[in-house]
Amino acid sequence: MVTINKPATKLNKPSKPQKSSSPSLSAFVKAFKNSIVLILFVLLWELAPQLGIVERTFLPPFSEVIRAWWDLLVSGELWRHFQASILRSLFGFLLALAVAIPLGLIIGWYPLARDLLTPILELFRNTAALALLPVFILILGIGEVSKISIVLFACTWPVLLNTISAVKNVDPLLIKSARSMNISSFKLFYKVILPASVPTIFTGIRMAGTGAILVLIAAEMIGAKAGLGYFITYSQYNFLIAEMYAGIITISLLGLLINYGLSSAERYFSRWKQ
Amino acid sequence: MDKIRFERVTKKFLVRDEHKKGAQREFTAIQNIEFTVREGEFITLVGPSGCGKSTLLDLLTGLTKPTKGRILIDGREITGPGLDRGIVFQQYALFPWKTARGNIEFGLEAKGIPKSERKEKAEYYLDLVGLKNFADRYPHELSGGMKQRVAIARSLAFNPDVLLMDEPFAALDAQTRETLQTELLRIWKKTGKTIIFITHGIDEAVYLGERVVVLTANPGTVKKIVDIPLKDRLEDADVKSNPAFISARREVWNLLHEPEFQGAHI
Numbered sequence: 001m002v003t004i005n006k007p008a009t010k011l012n013k014p015s016k017p018q019k020s021s022s023p024s025l026s027a028f029v030k031a032f033k034n035s036i037v038l039i040l041f042v043l044l045w046e047l048a049p050q051l052g053i054v055e056r057t058f059l060p061p062f063s064e065v066i067r068a069w070w071d072l073l074v075s076g077e078l079w080r081h082f083q084a085s086i087l088r089s090l091f092g093f094l095l096a097l098a099v100a101i102p103l104g105l106i107i108g109w110y111p112l113a114r115d116l117l118t119p120i121l122e123l124f125r126n127t128a129a130l131a132l133l134p135v136f137i138l139i140l141g142i143g144e145v146s147k148i149s150i151v152l153f154a155c156t157w158p159v160l161l162n163t164i165s166a167v168k169n170v171d172p173l174l175i176k177s178a179r180s181m182n183i184s185s186f187k188l189f190y191k192v193i194l195p196a197s198v199p200t201i202f203t204g205i206r207m208a209g210t211g212a213i214l215v216l217i218a219a220e221m222i223g224a225k226a227g228l229g230y231f232i233t234y235s236q237y238n239f240l241i242a243e244m245y246a247g248i249i250t251i252s253l254l255g256l257l258i259n260y261g262l263s264s265a266e267r268y269f270s271r272w273k274q
Numbered sequence: 275m276d277k278i279r280f281e282r283v284t285k286k287f288l289v290r291d292e293h294k295k296g297a298q299r300e301f302t303a304i305q306n307i308e309f310t311v312r313e314g315e316f317i318t319l320v321g322p323s324g325c326g327k328s329t330l331l332d333l334l335t336g337l338t339k340p341t342k343g344r345i346l347i348d349g350r351e352i353t354g355p356g357l358d359r360g361i362v363f364q365q366y367a368l369f370p371w372k373t374a375r376g377n378i379e380f381g382l383e384a385k386g387i388p389k390s391e392r393k394e395k396a397e398y399y400l401d402l403v404g405l406k407n408f409a410d411r412y413p414h415e416l417s418g419g420m421k422q423r424v425a426i427a428r429s430l431a432f433n434p435d436v437l438l439m440d441e442p443f444a445a446l447d448a449q450t451r452e453t454l455q456t457e458l459l460r461i462w463k464k465t466g467k468t469i470i471f472i473t474h475g476i477d478e479a480v481y482l483g484e485r486v487v488v489l490t491a492n493p494g495t496v497k498k499i500v501d502i503p504l505k506d507r508l509e510d511a512d513v514k515s516n517p518a519f520i521s522a523r524r525e526v527w528n529l530l531h532e533p534e535f536q537g538a539h540i
Contacts, residue, residue, distance in 0.1 A: 177367035180335045181384040181432070182355040191380070195371045272371040272412045 060242045069246035077231075082250060084226040088144065089212040089258075092151025096208060100156045101201060104163025105194070114164060121164075125157035129215050133222060142223040147216065154215040155208035162204025166197035199273060202266040209262045213255050228254070277468045278311040278334075278436065283343035285329050303329040304494035306343070309487060311470060316462055318471045318483030320526065326494025327472045331440050334470065335361055347436065357385050360429030364441040366421040368413040374400060374424045375409040381432040399427040402461060419450035426458070430465065439471045443478065455482060459508055476530065480523045481507065481514065488529045497529055 042062050049056035060068075072078035107113045129150055136153075140146035170193055178192045220229025228251050235244035285304050291297040304326035311317050321327060332338045333345060336354040345352045347359075360381075368377050378396040387395065400406050403423040413421055422442055429437060443451040455478065462469055473479050479486045486500045502522045507513045514520075 171367075173363060173365055173367045174369060176337065177361065177363060178380075178384075179337060180355045180359070180361045181381055182357055183384045187384075192369065195369070198371075273414065 058241065060245065064242050065245040065249065068240075068242035069249060072243065072246055078246070078250060081226055081228050081231040081247070082254070084224075085213075085216060085220065085228045086254065088147050088227065089151055089216045092148045092216070093155050093208060093212045095148070095152045096155030096159060096212075097205065099152075100159035100204075101163055104160045104201075105167055105189070105197070107160075108164040108167025108197075109189070109193070114168060118161075118164065121157065121161055125161055129154035129211070130218050133219055137223065147219045147224065147227075150219050151212050151216050154211045158207035158211065159201070159204040162207070163197065163201050166200030167193055169200070170196040199266075199270045202262075202269060206259070206262050206266065209258045210255070213251070213258065217251060275313045276310045277313040277315070277348065278470070279346040279349075280307045280309050281343050281346065283307040283333065283340045283345060285326070285333060285338070286341045302493035307494070307496055308343075309496055309499060311468060314466050314468055316459075316469045316471065316482060316484050317487060318473055318479040318485075319487045319489060320473055320476060320479035320530070321489030321494065322491045322530065323474070324491040324494070325489040326491075327474075327489070328440065329494065331361070331438055331472060334436075334438050335359060357381075357432050358434050359436045359438055360432065360434035362422070362425050362429050362437065362439045362442045364444050366413070366418075366425045368421055368424055368428070370413050373410050373412055374405060374416065374427075377413070377424055378428045378431045381428050385432040387432075395431055396427075399431045400424075402430070402464070403427045403457070417450075418446050419454060422446065422454060423457075426461070430461070430467070434467070436468045436470065439469065441473055442471075444474070451478075456508065458482065463508070476523060476526050477514070480519060480526055486522075486526055488526055500525055500529070 045059070045062040047061075048054045049059050049061045069078070107117055132153065133150055136146045136150050140149055174192055174196060175188065178188050183191070216227070217229035217232075220227035221233045224230040228247055232244055232247040232251075235241070235247060283304060284302065284306055287301045287303060288298045289301045291299040307326075307330065319327060319330065329338075333340055334352070336352045336356060336359075339353075369380060372380060375393075375396045378399055379392045382392045382395055397406070397409070400409050403426055405420060405423050405427070408416065408420060413424070416424065425442070443454055446454065458469075459482065471479075471482055473482075480502055483502055486502060488497045488500060489495065490497045500522060503518050504510075504513060504516065504522075510516060
């Protein structure tokens with residue numbers, strides 16, 4: 001028997017070209033590279049109003065915004081709005097996944113359904129969800145239902161269309177290979193089509209995650225009694241400018257959090273890819 | 275004893291007519307193919323492109339049906355895919371989300387082998403193809419040759435009678451190809467499978483096959499079946515210098531190149 005173990009053990013373990021410097025120093029350099037522009041941005045935000053380059057009434061220094069943010073956090077008010085927003089977006093987002101993934105798998109599997117439905121789905125996807133917000137409010141009122149529905153609407157299309165194209169683009173050779181092993185259609189679907197589609201579906205899920213926040217904040221700005229979008233417009237109307245920026249920062253953090261969560265999930269489910 | 279029997283097998287397809295827009299015409303991929311494969315035989319099919327090699331393989335797997343004629347395995351007509359035949363593709367066709375072991379277990383699961391036995395069987399076949407230490411690697415972490423070993427192990431693991439191989443070594447580099455050819459012979463000796471091996475390499479066909487089926491193109495027909503009188507290819511390290519090998523190789527080469535020379539005379 002031929003031994004092939006030796007050269008192959010090195011496969012896929014690219015040893016990084018280690019420079020002579022100590023690991024702690026190189027870690028420091030990396031952290032510096034990653035954060036320097038961020039630090040400069042914060043500095044600019046702090047100094048520009050302080051030095052009178054911009055009107056501090058409209059852009060309070062960063063430290064003031066952070067103080068306002070901290071006060072809101074301690075008082076629990078920020079948490080209340082944050083909670084309202086994340087519950088709505090999560091609910092709409094998960095509902096969209098529950099609807100769009102199974103539907104997309106079915107549509108993708110049947111060429112006729114795919115050919116018939118793709119144009120109208122593309123039309124819906126490319127209709128800005130916010131343009132439909134008045135319609136949602138007219139039909140569903142101003143309460144939670146309309147806000148969750150608009151998130152659901154906005155999240156559905158990217159997931160649905162990506163799922164359809166994922167199923168359509170599964171390597172035919174894999175299907176042929178599985179078919180030749182005489183497995184049932186259900187098993188073929190469950191064991192081959194579904195896992196092969198996961199990476200492309202996840203691209204859609206990430207797009208939906210970004211969309212969920214965007215649409216929700218806008219909806220909350222138009223009509224709500226709680227939520228980060230509401231909080232921002234409320235602060236603006238009452239001239240609580242530092243609080244307004246605190247709300248904006250919170251939305252950034254929320255966006256980062258969601259993106260991080262989804263990327264981790266994506267990495268986990270696609271760990272077999274390069 | 276006859277394992278597989280082709281009885282006047284013809285396969286026609288409808289293809290787009292390149293002369294008339296929107297029209298379709300009939301295309302004959304293979305015509306009146308007739309030969310038999312003996313139990314436990316290693317037979318190779320060699321031919322130019324367009325000789326219907328892939329069509330033949332699809333018919334053997336049962337994914338498509340012949341337009342005329344029939345193919346029998348153990349006297350029964352092939353009506354669909356089945357685990358009595360294992361297939362090895364040129365492009366490996368491994369499931370990228372499964373490890374080497376997971377890929378092998380896939381076929382075992384398809385056969386309905388209980389989970390407890392799958393692991394042990396997978397280990398055995400990984401060992402057989404020399405990949406014992408790579409069980410938990412994903413396909414993208416394996417070289418081309420190793421992927422093809424996994425694919426061979428996967429097809430052997432559910433214990434088919436017949437192994438169908440569609441140019442399995444064509445995508446590999448020359449050295450890996452030679453290694454795998456020798457290993458395949460060793461595995462064939464050890465398992466006693468009937469192997470139908472499709473290739474476009476004359477050397478490969480003569481080296482591996484006990485008989486070589488030479489096909490012609492457009493439509494694919496059997497031109498001749500050449501017996502290769504080599505006794506033990508694994509004993510003789512330099513079998514390719516053996517006079518029997520050289521003359522067999524020349525015969526196959528001549529059969530494949532005859533049309534060109536005939537054309538040259540006109």
